[in-house]
Amino acid sequence: MEFQLSTILRAVHILTAALWLGAAALLTLYIMPSIRSAGAAGGSVVAESMRRGLGAFMASVAGTTILSGAWLYWIRYQMLGASGMHSTGGIVLTLGALAGFVAMMIGGAVLGRISRELGELAGAPANETTQARIAALHRRGAAASKVTLTLLIVALLLMVFSRSF
Numbered sequence: 001m002e003f004q005l006s007t008i009l010r011a012v013h014i015l016t017a018a019l020w021l022g023a024a025a026l027l028t029l030y031i032m033p034s035i036r037s038a039g040a041a042g043g044s045v046v047a048e049s050m051r052r053g054l055g056a057f058m059a060s061v062a063g064t065t066i067l068s069g070a071w072l073y074w075i076r077y078q079m080l081g082a083s084g085m086h087s088t089g090g091i092v093l094t095l096g097a098l099a100g101f102v103a104m105m106i107g108g109a110v111l112g113r114i115s116r117e118l119g120e121l122a123g124a125p126a127n128e129t130t131q132a133r134i135a136a137l138h139r140r141g142a143a144a145s146k147v148t149l150t151l152l153i154v155a156l157l158l159m160v161f162s163r164s165f
Helices: 002-037 040-051 054-085 088-121 128-162
Strands: none
Touching: 002 040, 002 054, 002 088, 002 128, 040 054, 040 088, 040 128, 054 088, 088 128
């Protein structure tokens, strides 16, 4: 039973991590810059993306990745004990897990809030104050998105390398 459970958990963890990283890369490198370039029309794209469930998708793949990873971490701890988790591989794995967790926190707390606010501003009158707020949100979102994507890449690499020790 344990082998089957850990195999299923690992498959779920890898699949959802791949979806999360791929979506984050697509949003950070292509979609968000395109929305910024579209100006006022970009707000309606954000609003429609949120209406179609982009926020729920990102939250669900991030949450499933973190929960399945925590469960796998617990299984590893049960098998190896504290001394195994203090090995080089265990420390590298822990750092990868922390990077993923911080990425989820930034994605949910910062990027989620920015996306919701941009969606709300899409219907606001196009005055100078609104445009300044939208520009500020885009800058903040771009910075947070780059940090999140970097953390996800670091998490992936550290978890891959942890298996080498």
